[in-house]
Amino acid sequence: MAPHSLEQEDHSRDAAFNKVMHGTSAQKRGGFAAMLSKGADGQKAAVDEYFKHWDNKAAKDETPEIREARRAEYATLTRHYYNLATDLYEYGWGQSFHFCRFAYGEPFRQAVARHEHYLAHVMNLKENMKVLDVGCGVGGPAREIVKFSGANVTGLNNNDYQIERATHYAAKEGLSHKLDFVKGDFMQMAFPENTFDAVYAIEATVHAPSLEGIYSQIFRVLKPGGVFGVYEWLMTDAYDNDNPHHREIRLGIEVGDGISNMEKIEVALAAMKAAGFELEINEDLAERDDPYPWYWPLSGQLKYMSSIWDFPTLARMTKLGRWTAHNFVGTLEKFGLAPKGTQKTADSLAVAADALVAGGREKLFTPMYLMVGRKPMNA
């Protein structure tokens, strides 16, 4: 698809909204405690803004105009998605918002960290390099990559609440001298051209309305000779847009994961080329011969559990765990202990989980299409 028109940024509006919805909850210890201390008006506005794009818009009825309306509001849609989902992510998954490969007997957190180390390794990140993390979440991967490589990392994020959480965790771990976090829309980065030695993006650029647009921005801020590494969310070659079942899976992933429009592998490869990168690596890591698939923690199959410490994380994904969570947050909402819309958000994440597992099982979708590209020296 062609490069897309951009939403007007308004950082003071976003900061004011952040105060109304999140208050001081960014300082709370875990996702669950943070979730219970939201401002009701802010939460309602975020729910309305986010779900207006999806409610009553089934895959079978979707028109190009509906999809286009979502793409046109990509930044607001993504910002409100993370206003709603961040605490649930932290509660259910941890502080690294991405999938990973699993080796035999490998505990969950170790596998997540290994996926981050692998990207740093293939990009050859080194001590004191100036590195940009595009769409840094609450900074779990950035902290790990700083510790692994010694690089200095700037995290770019469009969501004020995630920046507050990321800043809080970096300070807590004594890493503030190696890490900073900057608010901004990755489609219109404020950094001057040729700023960074390396840029990485872990399962984040899928939120862009145009892959060519975001990869071109990354190309611009990279120094000549600099490297870009990305784990991209993409529909595989097996995805057929004329197949209603395939479309349902794609829409399920999009609605539950705050994505305005997800593309196929061929589009991402063409976008890297159009942006100007020399492609050094492109591989779907989901196709590696691993003992367990990337989606297994979401599928609730406890038989793959290799460490008893993973039980609390994985139990939440079983049928019983999900049923309990649905009813628990519903009860909290009823008694005014959790803000209205918490259950709707949790249910939407459950839809995402099912669609992600179906997309993975049917090999229609990958969350780990690895691309490493270099900006030519003469660019």
Ligand SMILES: CC(C)=CCC[C@@H](C)[C@H]1CC[C@H]2C3=C(CC[C@]12C)[C@@]1(C)CC[C@H](O)C[C@@H]1CC3
């Ligand atoms: C949205 C993008 C581009 C990346 C995030 C990937 C994953 C970290 C998330 C995708 C689906 C999420 C779900 C949860 C945590 C984060 C994800 C795995 C939950 C396990 C959080 C707790 C809820 O009760 C169930 C969620 C299911 C989906």
